[in-house]
Amino acid sequence: MNKRVIIIGAGFAGLDATHVLSNQEGVEVVLIDKNNYHTFTPLLYQVATCGLDPSSIAYPIRSIFRNKKNVQFLMGKVTEIDYRAKHIAVMTENGLRQEAYDYLMVATGSVIDHFGQESIEAQSFGLKDLDDAIALRQHILKLFEKATWTQDIEARDAMTTFAVVGGGPTGIETAGALYELYNYVLLQEYGDNQPPLKVRVLLLEASETLLAPYPSALQNAAIEQLGSLGVEVVLNAKVTEVTPDALYLADGRLIHTHTLIWSAGVKASPILSLLDVEPQRWGRVKPLETLQLPDREGVYLAGDLVYLEDDKGQPYPMVIQVAKQQGKVAAENILRELSNQPLKLFKYNDLGIMATIGRSRAVAWLFNRVQLRGYLAWLAWLFLHLVTLLGFKNRASVFVSWVWNYFTYDRSVRIILDDNRLRKPAPIEQLQEE
């Protein structure tokens, strides 16, 4: 009798875990995700800024595991985990289903953390999933259509002022790409106004530096490259309140804008509350180093929602490489349990971090030793992402789009979908959402 492994979440951790378990004898896998696709999250900002099609970074999960006979996919949202009876409840297109497991891997990652600030949660855009990216793209394009037909200069300037909050890689990449979208594309196409439309992209960071984990030379390089591109970096800027057309900083400054992109924080997926466990910092939960959850038989954790520390007592960052490596170790440990082998302990193999700022602008910090900046760092970033996409079929069209963009400075994915019409005809039974 096969053991049934349920993996919740088809992000980087869940995908790598499923790969380890696929076509293995003695196990069958049910992979559950609320979407029918895996999202290549590092390029979400490219979708938001019209550089890539949504489908270029979203790959159908069923295609990935097409030839894996022991892998099933279930689209739905987990609403209950009964870890004593070892089954879960999932809200699907077919209504609520109950699914039993022998092993359960919870790998649902993280969500945006607004730090309890309600006006930010209500008024800001995020960049955590594909729907976020499309919503932001729609919003930006509509604002430009609006601004170009607006006479009042102050009102117009507010429409073309974009505030990105958070000096991590997502904030930096988004701010840079936004400015490039304006500079290389929109500036040419909304050129009728006198005086011409003026765009401001502000990168607001609450602390006194960008890219906290990087060496200070690279932090400064990032600030410099953002400045040379046209992005205004504002350090020590803490957002306290947001309205539809303005935001306020802690020091009383007021910025007129219709767009706040919040990339200042994430916290562990709320699914952990279904497990009755004590959360650590950022809502993350501490498993054993084997990634087993103590006192929850057969339950493993992997990815952003895991709280584990390195040798120096520092928590592992919520990044893709940690998630992938944890997904693999957790899946291997399930196989080891089944063959009565000793379990592996998770230890992060840190290859480095990088952030891109725009065309030919980036910083990279590799093997805790090598510092790259500018064109070389950008090439390294481009190469790494293309190689990483190699596992997916989409790389051909992603590559074509990129090459095209590079030579033409064009961004062709600039369609505003009709939010209203997308809703109808109503699906026969609506998937219940929280």
Add this chain to the structure above:
Amino acid sequence: MNKRVIIIGAGFAGLDATHVLSNQEGVEVVLIDKNNYHTFTPLLYQVATCGLDPSSIAYPIRSIFRNKKNVQFLMGKVTEIDYRAKHIAVMTENGLRQEAYDYLMVATGSVIDHFGQESIEAQSFGLKDLDDAIALRQHILKLFEKATWTQDIEARDAMTTFAVVGGGPTGIETAGALYELYNYVLLQEYGDNQPPLKVRVLLLEASETLLAPYPSALQNAAIEQLGSLGVEVVLNAKVTEVTPDALYLADGRLIHTHTLIWSAGVKASPILSLLDVEPQRWGRVKPLETLQLPDREGVYLAGDLVYLEDDKGQPYPMVIQVAKQQGKVAAENILRELSNQPLKLFKYNDLGIMATIGRSRAVAWLFNRVQLRGYLAWLAWLFLHLVTLLGFKNRASVFVSWVWNYFTYDRSVRIILDDNRLRKPAPIEQLQEE
């Protein structure tokens, strides 16, 4: 003082008219559309069946006229035409705007005609614009996710039964592409069920033949090719009533299905009611042969909403070639009016018609003389559509997608977007929709 030409509708007629007027001295053009993109409608069915990305067939209007200094684009919906005072009202992202014109070209095409059958209007999917195509794609993919986890065979079969109504090119292309999506892709990826998922694609036509304007040899070739592909063609089948999970034919037959795709009829855009003119058949309006609307000074019509007849008294079909040629003639006549030259009369130069049924399957009827079918017709169709796309930048990625699909039998654009999440955050001011 420049004359101000307002063109309503950036379809094939409006686009060609704008091209004629762009960079011409003495005129300025305001092109109005409710979308910020032009839609290459002949390939909508490819978006609905996961073969192409929405942006591959939707090109930003501002990009098309980027270097045309006398062309402005306004995104919005025309709500009023005051042909005496010569101005219109447009609902935009900025609220209601009033725009004055010297010349007005109305080129808003056609909409789906449900022939007053309310249950069909409420329950059916259309394929008239990009939002339709995306809504249909979402629906199909969700049904497959649902069917594969459904035990009851009858209920399951209803989910994987697709009824396409209307034996014109759109109906034929959609039915063929749907069957290919199942046969080459979904069959492999939803393969866990015992017995396996079974798909039926029905093409229902109320009359006794498909492709009414074609010679009967080609009509029969189309029926034969659809049959060899796997599509069930049902002639003399008139749909009378639709429910969420069934449809009824006039002869009492009942078909269990959750998907009715309605491509059985179109009628002229309802904007014509703003002009206080008497509609002809299909709600179309008859202008002079110069495409001027009588008694409405400065108003021209072009495209699907025009009712004009050929030498034999037959109304011109509502097809792209007629629309493009009318757009050109109407625009040329505006220039001729300005330079006091005699106006041109519209006369349709009919190059032919073609419909594709699937990979290597098509029919073409060229120059009212040449009949092509099968592989050769399909190559002609492919060539024509690629050449037509040449005017747009997207052709590179469209071509890559097609070549890729041809060799891999893959359809990669299979992402289900979250209808609920696409709605938020709410736009600051919602564009008012009818």
